[in-house]
Amino acid sequence: xxxxxxxxxxxxxxxxxxxxxxxxxxxxxxxxxxxxxxxxxxxxxxxxxxxxxxxxxxxxxxxxxxxxxxxxxxxxxxxxxxxxxxxxxxxxxxxxxxxxxxxxxxxxxxxxxxxxxxxxxxxxxxxxxxxxxxxxxxxxxxxxxxx
Amino acid sequence: xxxxxxxxxxxxxxxxxxxxxxxxxxxxxxxxxxxxxxxxxxxxxxxxxxxxxxxxxxxxxxxxxxxxxxxxxxxxxxxxxxxxxxxxxxxxxxxxxxxxxxxxxxxxxxxxxxxxxxxxxxxxxxxxxxxxxxxxxxxxxxxxxxxxxxxxxxxxxxxxxxxxxxxxxxxxxxxxxxxxxxxxxxxxxxxxxxxxxxxxxxxxxxxxxxxxxxxxxxxxxxxxxxxxxxxxxxxxxxxxxxxxxxxxxxxxxxxxxxxxxxxxxxxxxxxxxxxxxxxxxxxxxxxx
Numbered sequence: 001x002x003x004x005x006x007x008x009x010x011x012x013x014x015x016x017x018x019x020x021x022x023x024x025x026x027x028x029x030x031x032x033x034x035x036x037x038x039x040x041x042x043x044x045x046x047x048x049x050x051x052x053x054x055x056x057x058x059x060x061x062x063x064x065x066x067x068x069x070x071x072x073x074x075x076x077x078x079x080x081x082x083x084x085x086x087x088x089x090x091x092x093x094x095x096x097x098x099x100x101x102x103x104x105x106x107x108x109x110x111x112x113x114x115x116x117x118x119x120x121x122x123x124x125x126x127x128x129x130x131x132x133x134x135x136x137x138x139x140x141x142x143x144x145x146x147x
Numbered sequence: 148x149x150x151x152x153x154x155x156x157x158x159x160x161x162x163x164x165x166x167x168x169x170x171x172x173x174x175x176x177x178x179x180x181x182x183x184x185x186x187x188x189x190x191x192x193x194x195x196x197x198x199x200x201x202x203x204x205x206x207x208x209x210x211x212x213x214x215x216x217x218x219x220x221x222x223x224x225x226x227x228x229x230x231x232x233x234x235x236x237x238x239x240x241x242x243x244x245x246x247x248x249x250x251x252x253x254x255x256x257x258x259x260x261x262x263x264x265x266x267x268x269x270x271x272x273x274x275x276x277x278x279x280x281x282x283x284x285x286x287x288x289x290x291x292x293x294x295x296x297x298x299x300x301x302x303x304x305x306x307x308x309x310x311x312x313x314x315x316x317x318x319x320x321x322x323x324x325x326x327x328x329x330x331x332x333x334x335x336x337x338x339x340x341x342x343x344x345x346x347x348x349x350x351x352x353x354x355x356x357x358x359x360x361x362x363x364x365x366x367x368x369x370x371x372x373x374x375x376x377x378x379x380x381x382x383x384x385x386x387x388x389x390x391x392x393x394x395x396x397x398x399x400x401x402x403x404x405x406x407x408x409x410x411x412x413x414x415x416x417x418x419x420x421x422x423x424x425x426x427x428x429x430x431x432x433x434x435x
Contacts, residue, residue, distance in 0.1 A: 040150045048148060076173035085162040085169055092160045113150055
């Protein structure tokens, strides 16, 4: 019985704080993206041919932890299969945040664009049995600065 | 060539469903799944376990040392009497020869008695003290022996094990001890239909042995008074495995009427040493 109560408290805490943090994060991501759109990040490997550019490696890195509510929903989802919607926002936020940080770095270098952008993602939650998923998303590319 | 990052509309990579809606659907779905699975496994486990021969059940029971937890040695005279009565009841219930019932006594205030694997029946002093006559004692013993006759302990264990395995598979926890740390002393839970079946068999036995049912319903009164005295709320009947005491008394009269069995008749007293042995046992416990 106590276990059930503790689980319920953890779920509601996870939902309340997780939901609040997510809303706040999205608000900040959207606002910063509007500014950073002036510095395009492009997946193409072919750099612009209109002149000479300095090339530098830039990267953005972010680690996002899961909350108990999302983990519980994902655990239930594991029974039935299907889209794991509770983790979608987690990964979406992580990717967009990583790109923003990469662009921050490029902007500091005075770059005009970032080319050949790639993502890496890894699970850093360790090997314990009842681990909470914690993911790292790493975005990197080549910053081009006109000479 | 123009390079740009336009502002992409929200909700393409992320589902717009409210997370709580998703959660509720999954939660209800998994509860339905678990309940259905428990019922199916419980019923089939009980059915399968019922096919286990009694000799195999004896082997399971032999893994536990019964004598460690009982106080049979303290009251030898009482035990001879109880075992003799048990054998008479076994005969009246037409138990097969290999189904040997062994009665045990436990020196404890608990007002209870139960039957478990291998035909072991445990009687607590707390309940024995309250019995007014032999007829009520016979009703009690006959009820517990009927559990063994209809294989209720092994059926209950079988369904418990199957459900347990399913739950530990889903939750990932392991619990290998089938009866728990209390061994044979952990009373198994019997369903209400099982209790009903045992009550009926016990009534039949009472009638066969004494020619009337007087004293039988007194057993339910004892439990009822005890629960009242302890102020234990009888849980709403859906959640309780034993039928309500009142319902059992009503059932008792109804079955007796249907079968045309007499509910009055002369009561057989308990032998003198019965209460004496229990009294001296209580003083032993107090000295401790």
